[in-house]
Amino acid sequence: MCTRSPENNRVLGWIKRNLVSWAKEVILPLCSALIVTTVLLGLLLTPALADYNSDTEGNQHSNGNDQNINEFFQKTPIMxxxxxxxxGLQTLTIDRQRRxxxxxxxxxxxxxxxxxNYNSGAVATKVLPQRACYISKVDRKxxxxxDELPALADESMSLxxxxxxxxxxxxxxxxRIRDLRSYGQDIVDLCRGLPTYNAYVVYGTPYQYNQEACDTLGVLEILGLQYCHQYEQGLNSGPP
Structure with missing residues (x-):
């Protein structure tokens, strides 16, 4: 059987007293500082991120119009x-990795x-009232x-x-396009179940088309897209 000598007891007592003293002087102040820092960070970040929330896939959602927040999320993969x-209400989604x-x-x-698609220049649009989908190739210019889309959207909202x-x-x-697979999965998903047509951009003045046969979309109030189904002679295709 092991017995504790008086000397051992004094050593153990000294260790216990010093540990308690060290905990009070070092650990407790550190914990307090961490708590204060966490609270301050929360107070500082909450206003900046108030208009954003994340969905289950990690996408960022915004209802605000602060360009500083757009810069904060400049590197966010999907916004x-x-x-x-x-x-009405329009939803802008930006996939920065795939542009x-x-x-x-x-x-x-x-x-x-x-x-x-800013990489390929493909523009695909589905118009549900007409139950139709259109695919075009345009000059990306x-x-x-x-990169300016978030700021342009904020400007439209403020106006x-x-x-x-x-x-x-x-x-x-x-x-009419029968097989969409060559256009990529994104366009296949967009136009699935709808008659899909090839559409080309027309330039030049004067040009004539039947306004009653056109579908006009105001995209974020920065770009108008007009799809016309009938046209007369005088249309010129190609860049101006």
């Missing part, structure tokens, strides 16, 4: 922003969704700047429907 425009932007509108003035699209692209539908 979604809801924008109130004259035609794809989509804008969707659902409302009384018509539901549609358009997808812009004709589209709004990819509260008083902004008119500064640019319009007019397309004329051509042949």
């Amino acid at each position: 979604t922003k809801q924008v109130s425009v004259a035609g 794809i932007a989509t804008v969707q509108q659902e409302g009384s003035q018509g539901s549609w969704k358009t997808m812009w 004709q589209l709004p700047s990819f 509260k429907g008083q902004r008119q699209p500064s640019k319009k692209l007019t397309f004329v539908t051509e042949r």
